[in-house]
Amino acid sequence: MQDVIRVENLTKKYKDVIAVDGVNFTIKKGTCFGLLGPNGAGKTTTIEIMEGIIKASEGQVYYYDKAINAAMSQQIGIQFQHTALQDFLSVQETLNLFTSFYQHTIAISELVELCDLSEFLNRDNRLLSGGQRQRLLLALALINDPDIVFLDEPTTGLDPQARRNFWQLIKNIKARDKTVVLTTHYMDEAQQLCDDVLIMDHGKVIARGSPRQLLNQHFQEVFISLPAIQVPDALVEHYGWHINAQQVEITTADVEATLSLLLAKKISLTGLHIKSPNLDDLFLKLTGHSLRD
Ligand SMILES: Nc1ncnc2c1ncn2[C@@H]1O[C@H](COP(=O)(O)OP(=O)(O)O)[C@@H](O)[C@H]1O
Ligand SMILES: [Mg+2]
Structure with a gap:
């Protein structure tokens, strides 16, 4: 072209x-x-x-x-x-x-x-x-x-x-x-x-x-979130997951492994979301500040 x-x-x-x-x-x-x-x-x-x-x-x-x-x-x-x-x-x-x-x-x-x-x-x-x-x-x-x-x-x-x-x-x-x-x-x-x-x-x-x-190029990971009330604090702490707006946020390159882990720990997957990174996430990753600041 x-x-x-x-x-x-x-x-x-x-x-x-x-x-x-x-x-x-x-x-x-x-x-x-x-x-x-x-x-x-x-x-x-x-x-x-x-x-x-x-x-x-x-x-x-x-x-x-x-x-x-x-x-x-x-x-x-x-x-x-x-x-x-x-x-x-x-x-x-x-x-x-x-x-x-x-x-x-x-x-x-x-x-x-x-x-x-x-x-x-x-x-x-x-x-x-x-x-x-x-x-x-x-x-x-x-x-x-x-x-x-x-x-x-x-x-x-x-x-x-x-x-x-x-x-x-x-x-x-x-x-x-x-x-x-x-x-x-x-x-x-x-x-x-x-x-x-x-x-x-x-x-x-x-x-x-x-x-x-x-x-x-910049992301291998996806973002998984689920209601914090369903996840024991000890587990959140152990895996270093983040809690934001009453959601546990998990960044993972291996969705199957993460879901298997959650199921093995008997955690309910009700209300679970998987989000792919978008250009807003890229901007944050590249600059360290979010676009709307
Ligand atoms: N005529 C001008 N005189 C002095 N500074 C300017 C002028 N026009 C733009 N700037 C400055 O240049 C930078 C880029 O502005 P601009 O191109 O309008 O950004 P954007 O469109 O991405 O918001 C800003 O810091 C702005 O304050
Ligand atoms: Mg402008």
């Missing part, structure tokens, strides 16, 4: 902070690429340099092997983390207005379908719900039928249902063979949508790969 974007030694220094610190990666055509990390990790700075919005202090971004340039703006679509919409315009009028900014555009009817806007086309921008607003902003990012779409935390602050709806739209876009670059601090979102992820912390890359690869 062809690389659409190549980022080499990208660095952005502000007066007293290195927002992005020597980052390298490539993005393959037609994939969904996730830039992950907590607030302040450097996601927005990285994506805005890729979009040509801000300049790097060092390093270079290549778009189909050419250094990024002004002409690119016709070929990319951007959904900013914070965007002001014009007051007193309806969704339909906003789409019409943005269509006039570009030479080549996608039919508005197609956008309405793709981003599921039909229910609120005549509504004033100010009256949109959070999820509707993000759907409109996504449509605006797609208006010039770009090859590549940049979405900076598109689902932050949405309720779970609205987030799920938005995920479906991103899948629709991917199905049209577009490349999607997404930032998020929701690890479940990245796991659902992204073919490849780059996890950042304090401006540096701490992990890179497909979610599956990364999890296989």
